[in-house]
Amino acid sequence: MAKNNEPKKSEEKSKIRRRTLTSVEQAHLWVACGGICSYRGCNKRLILTTDGVLTNGGIIAHIIGHAKNSARHEYMEEYEFTQDTLETPRNLMLMCYDHSKRIDDTHSKHLYPPNVLFEMKKEHEAWVESLTEEKKKKSIALIHKRLGGPITNIDYEGEAPYILLDAIENQEEFNNFSKEGWEEGKRVNEELYKRFNEKIREREANVAEVYPLSPIPLLIHMGFLLTDTVPLSVYQLERETGVWVSDHPNQQKEVELSFSANVNEEDELAVLVSVSGKVKTKSVREVLGDNFDSLSFEINDPGLKRVLYKQDVLYIQSKIKEEIEKLLQEQDYGKIHLFYAGPAGLAIELGRGVNPRMWGEVCIYQYNARETPRYQYALSI
Template structure:
């Protein structure tokens, strides 16, 4: 009886509420589709950022619709479903928004009968199964504090891992005061804790790092990344608009030259010239006292000179080895690091800072419009 005293008849079946999927069912659905849209030929990654907030944008699309007038609902009994079983994963496909809309829209749903969608689901999940045996499950960490937010993750090559989830920090960093850099360090620590918690929660084997932020923050973040899991660190190719890591096109001719000026001083300046050239006179504007120095220079420095993982690891390893050889011979109070290079290498250099061997590492931020050009940012 309604508020007017009228008796209203309802279909008892229609009153039944959909049950929520269990955590295990949600996880199974995500892994079975590889975190990609199951619509034939799409394979869109289903981790995206909307308004700067990273989220799982996968839509759980029903093959046989639950509501009376929903797409393909009329086939419920023919395919052996009941209202209680329509929420089982065998009747669900994870899709991007566009394709979930297409298969359910009244104008287009007739093009997608149950047989077609069941076959599409089976084909996609079999394809995922064929390569997911050897593919590890990952959690993404997006650290983008320069420019606008990243809305999706587009790889140069096929996705190397099954991406389960992600954490992010995409607020633009624009406070270059001492307080601003301290805030940046605290934000890094909070983000890192969330990242590790997510890895443990999902039992992921890989952390995928997507960095595009001021260099001191990236080196500090790298110093937080322990060997809890293996990491795959990407570089952003601005021209292509893609994230890149491994490639057969890695530069085979990269050479890193090392020059030293060691006079048994108490502080060491490290100059790393990869994307551009760190000039000694710019360093001397900041460090006015007497110092030792070690310079790492790549031949023909440029923005795209060092992109792929093999090259990054080679350069990081040589920098780390050379500095640690010096640290065995000299007792420095401080190391001052001046860097012109890609974001991925900055993360790796930060990861290589061993607090049991290295003294305090002072990091500097470069801005051509400031005087001096290098300003102290933070220490690790």
Template sequence: MEGWEQGKADNLRLFKQYVERINRGKYDVAKVYAISPRPLLIHLGKLLSGTVPLTVYQYDREAGLWVNKALNASMLEELMPTSSFTDRESKELIVTISISDTITDEDVHTILGGERDQYDIIIKNPHVKRLLYFEQVQQIKNFFNDEVEALQRQKRYNLIHLLYSGPAGLAIELGRSINQNMWPEVAVHEFKYREILRYQRTFKIQLFIFQSRSQSLFRV
């Protein structure tokens, strides 16, 4: 836990520097090149959500370059996302997002048991190369944002657990989707493919109040 808290502190320092430069009028847009453990990218995305427009780049390992939008429609492999919801009349919600690999019921039950509500998002044939471009990121981000907010309005959860297997750029956008006015705290879990226990809880993303022009940061 100490390492994760240090990572969150590093994110916060980066965020403060970022905001100071924006408030001085130096920049009105930002570019993010995402390489970091996924929980920390989700946390960073939450911090960045209320500032200037972002362009998030992902690294294409095969081409050896950073990419954002696809050059043409033929580059966009159809993701075909589907979702399912299991209502266990709980005040906590587990959200699984299977993009790079499938998050199984066994993964969930091993660390969280089977007593919580569960909402699963999965694309056709999850694989590490399946989602790369901005258009695909936005499709899954909107799917996640719309459906989870609808569940939160209906059920009023006290805590949301997020289990995510996917690329770095989408992790940033998932963090940006966490709604300050509607969501409870979010417990983020790290995915490790080769571990026997494939998911491990890292930290909670708490709601924070931030006033960009006065540079007042009250909670993270």
């Protein structure tokens, strides 16, 4: 009897074999959802990393399940599907991993009958279609996270600003703070920048998004490299919530920047930037001695959580650039030494503001409270 049943089992399996989506269908799903999870209220970008390897993090979720014991399969005929037509974009949604599991989980799938999911899909795709041309721009992400372990996805605060097509990354932890280590870090940055530009051209991207969390000298150098690319949005990780933020909800800057200059017509200029913490003149003297001019910038009440939003970052960056270049028109400095205590996003923007034809050599320092001196020379741009 068992042998006689074997052909039937094989025949039954062949009937429910899934059709492979064409590349056009896959692209349609991605563009229709804007590269964002289709679950109502989720803004998760569908690019993630697994063990440090970038992948398309979108899970193709079935509204009406394919297998006979799968979620909502019993509704197949009611919604005018057949076993052969379930594998079509009309029955599919792109979701993040968490929500694709939630709608199919034994304990929660009863909360997601087909009408709820079809409506969710319709709402999300209509929202993507209604986006302004600005938000429909195609984006490439640059993930530069060399502190701590790799991030596995990009959680964005509020509505995602662009359709994210692809990403490149360097998430290998940086722990060699020797001269050779910093030089290797610059070389890796240059290779990453090259790949980033290639990806922009390959995907014909209009904009790019940068997610930085790395040692400050590497970020300033990376920003310097990124000066001549497509328009960038630079993000800041809000550590308490684990989401990346950019624009301020009320579009207003929240910080004020004061500055002071000490000019004695020395050959070198020290630039002190106090945003996340206070850069002390005493610490700079430990490195440079007494023979330097200085420009000191400080926000009101420096602290780790003060500067998170684009409006604040661009205000500070433009003011620092303006005052440095104003002084450079009056003085002829052989070197500029940058001592920085601030967030990662502003570090990228400071690097983008360096004008090599006017600034000359810029020496960048890494802070370590356990070292003497506390600021150690890292690299130059």
